[in-house]
Amino acid sequence: MPEALIIDAVRTPRGVGKVGKGALAAMHPQLLGSTVLKAIAERNNLVTADVDDIIWGTSMQAGVQGGDLGRMAALDAGYDVRSSGMTLDRFCGSGITTATLATASVMSGMEDVVIAGGTEMMSCYADNRNMGFFIDSGNEHLRAIIPQPNQGVAADAIAALEGIPREALDQLSATSQARAEVAIAEGRFEKSLIPVYDTDGTLLLDREEYPRAGTTFEKLSGLAPSFGAIADYELDDKGTTFRKMILQKFPDLEFEGVHHAGNSSGVVDGAAAILITSPEYASAHGLKARARVVATANMGDDPTLMLNGPVPAAKKVLAKAGMTIDQIDIFEVNEAFAVVTEKFIRDLGIDREKINVNGGAIALGHPIGATGAMLIGTALDELERQDKRFGLITMCAAGGMAPAIIIERI
Numbered sequence: 001m002p003e004a005l006i007i008d009a010v011r012t013p014r015g016v017g018k019v020g021k022g023a024l025a026a027m028h029p030q031l032l033g034s035t036v037l038k039a040i041a042e043r044n045n046l047v048t049a050d051v052d053d054i055i056w057g058t059s060m061q062a063g064v065q066g067g068d069l070g071r072m073a074a075l076d077a078g079y080d081v082r083s084s085g086m087t088l089d090r091f092c093g094s095g096i097t098t099a100t101l102a103t104a105s106v107m108s109g110m111e112d113v114v115i116a117g118g119t120e121m122m123s124c125y126a127d128n129r130n131m132g133f134f135i136d137s138g139n140e141h142l143r144a145i146i147p148q149p150n151q152g153v154a155a156d157a158i159a160a161l162e163g164i165p166r167e168a169l170d171q172l173s174a175t176s177q178a179r180a181e182v183a184i185a186e187g188r189f190e191k192s193l194i195p196v197y198d199t200d201g202t203l204l205l206d207r208e209e210y211p212r213a214g215t216t217f218e219k220l221s222g223l224a225p226s227f228g229a230i231a232d233y234e235l236d237d238k239g240t241t242f243r244k245m246i247l248q249k250f251p252d253l254e255f256e257g258v259h260h261a262g263n264s265s266g267v268v269d270g271a272a273a274i275l276i277t278s279p280e281y282a283s284a285h286g287l288k289a290r291a292r293v294v295a296t297a298n299m300g301d302d303p304t305l306m307l308n309g310p311v312p313a314a315k316k317v318l319a320k321a322g323m324t325i326d327q328i329d330i331f332e333v334n335e336a337f338a339v340v341t342e343k344f345i346r347d348l349g350i351d352r353e354k355i356n357v358n359g360g361a362i363a364l365g366h367p368i369g370a371t372g373a374m375l376i377g378t379a380l381d382e383l384e385r386q387d388k389r390f391g392l393i394t395m396c397a398a399g400g401m402a403p404a405i406i407i408e409r410i
Contacts, residue, residue, distance in 0.1 A: 004106040004276050005289035006407060009377030010039045010194050011272035014365040015209045017122030023205040024196060024269040025123035029058070029065050032196065033073030033119040036273040039194040040115065041077070044275060044287060048074075051083035052111035055101050057094025057118030057369035058087050060125060069119050073271075092336060093397035094118055095272065095372025096405055100296040102276045103405075107293075112281040117273035118370035147245035147304050151398065152227035152259050154306045155337035157246045160255035161305075162343055169338035170220040173263035173362045175352075176335060177215035180359025184208060188358055188385060192377045210266045210365040225257025226264065249304045263338040268365030272373035291380050294390070294406040295321035301400045307340050309402025310394045311347045317392065317404040328354070328406070329388035332375040334395035335360035357382060371395065376405065383409040 012035055015024030024032060033056065041048055056070025071085030090097045098116035105111040149157075159169065183189060184207070195206035231243040246253065282289055297320055299313035310333055318325060331354055333344050341360065345352060358378060361371065372395060379391035394404035 002107045002109055003279055004103040004293045005279055005282050006291040006293065006380065007275040007277055007282060007287050007289055008040055008044055009272070009274045009373070009380055010036050010043065010192050011374045011377055012036060012194055012196050012270050013205050013208050014268040014270040014367060015205050017267040017269045017365070019123050022123050022269055023209055024121065027121070027204070029069055029119050029121045029124065030072045030076045031199065032121060032269065032271045033069050034076035035196050036117060036194055036271045037073055037077040037079065037115065040273045040275050041079070046275065049080035049082050051079065051113050051115060053105065054083060054085035054115045055098040056085060056087045057089070057098045057372065058120060059089050059091050059094055059368040060120070061087065061089055063124060065121065065124055073119065089369070090401060090403065091398035092334065092366070092368050092395055093372060093401055093403040094369040095374065096376070096393060096395060096403040097372065099274055099276065099373060099376055099405060100298070100403060103293040103296060106276055106278050112278045114276050115273055116276060117271065117373045119271040120367040120369040121269040122267045122367060123269050147248050148306060148399065149242035149245040149304065150227065150230050151306060152264065152337065153231045153242040153246065154304070155259045155339045156227055156231070156257050157250070157253060157255045158305055158307060158343065159258050159339045160253060161250065162339070164339055164342055166258040168342055169258055169263045170217055172338045172342050173220055174215060174217040176356060176359045176362040177212060179357060180208070180211045180363035181213050183358035184211065188381065191381050208364055210268050211359070211363045215262065220262040223260040223262045226260045228257035231257070246304065259337050259339070263362060265334070265336050265361035266365030268367050270365070270367035270370045270374065272370045272377060274373050274376060289410050290384070291407045291409050294408050296405045297403070299402045299404070301402065303400035306398060306400050307336060307396040308343070309396050309400060310340060310344050310404070313394050313402035313404040314348065314392060317406055321406050323390070323406070325349070328390050328392045329386070330357065330379050330382050330391040331355040332379045332391065332393040334366065334371055334375060335362040336366060336396050338362060340396050372403065376407065380407060380409065
């Protein structure tokens with residue numbers, strides 16, 4: 001079967017996603033996207049006229065993030081006009097999905113050079129309620145038959161269903177912060193990290209802005225839960241609440257708030273890009289592959305609990321690859337909420353020393369449409385650092401979905 005090769009992966013640092021507080025928050029998303037597209041072309045002496053397509057992920061495609069960021073960012077980066085571009089939305093899973101589609105295009109023989117990636121500027125979200133996905137109250141019929149609550153409320157419900165205590169979630173979160181602190185101090189992200197400049201050449205950000213060094217389990221234990229009031233907030237004049245949505249499906253479930261700002265993913269801005277080519281193109285143009293894509297998979301799961309897709313997605317992609325869980329050297333599982341990663345570890349018996357070894361979204365942040373591409377690059381960098389072979393990357397997505405991908409370092 002034809003192969004899809006990963007030539008390179010780059011990303012911006014993650015900036016705090018709040019206007020007036022984040023270093024990137026005043027940028028236009030097209031400029032942030034063009035930063036990584038320009039860098040990946042320059043680093044690899046890429047002839048941009050040869051780029052068959054740019055497949056970009058952006059979840060909140062509204063306002064300045066609307067209008068096909070993939071194409072607009074490429075034009076902003078000075079790409080040849082023949083390099084086409086599109087933008088897609090699989091919520092949090094968008095970044096992995098762009099790599100999946102790029103891989104399929106190359107492996108089918110239809111295209112030779114595709115750039116996958118994404119941009120998300122959460123500082124653009126005018127209303128924080130937009131960060132939790134739920135069906136608009138005007139669509140009462142769909143809400144009644146497919147209840148989809150706020151993601152944080154779903155995370156709290158999963159913790160209760162799985163019997164995972166807050167202590168375990170806070171410990172995972174403290175570990176995420178500690179690992180990110182070590183990774184940053186040791187320069188583990190430097191191979192992929194691209195500094196971001198303003199249009200006048202002023203340096204805006206060249207380091208991770210979100211991590212809170214020195215975070216401890218004790219400090220996290222003192223934080224108040226974030227989603228208790230949200231769970232019982234009445235969404236319409238019929239008294240609909242997120243808690244009632246959960247209870248429609250799990251009528252006997254009693255759950256309380258266990259997730260808070262310290263064990264949930266950070267609100268940030270960021271962008272990432274991955275260059276994927278055919279072996280023939282790489283050989284003809286002197287490009288040295290860093291990895292190949294072994295297998296990809298998509299999985300749907302319960303939309304009410306919403307966040308449980310990574311486990312079945314991992315099983316599916318392993319089956320497609322003909323591999324076992326023990327063959328995976330590095331796992332990157334997005335820490336949308338601590339319960340997602342903790343459940344993944346427990347369900348699959350993962351060695352904790354193999355998963356999110358440089359910290360995850362709890363410490364570093366989660367720029368929705370860009371995160372998947374960032375995690376693929378992080379996994380690749382770590383495989384090279386440890387001289388290991390296989391990485392599996394997956395993440396939950398709103399609507400009860402999860403994409404997954406396995407890469408093999410070359």
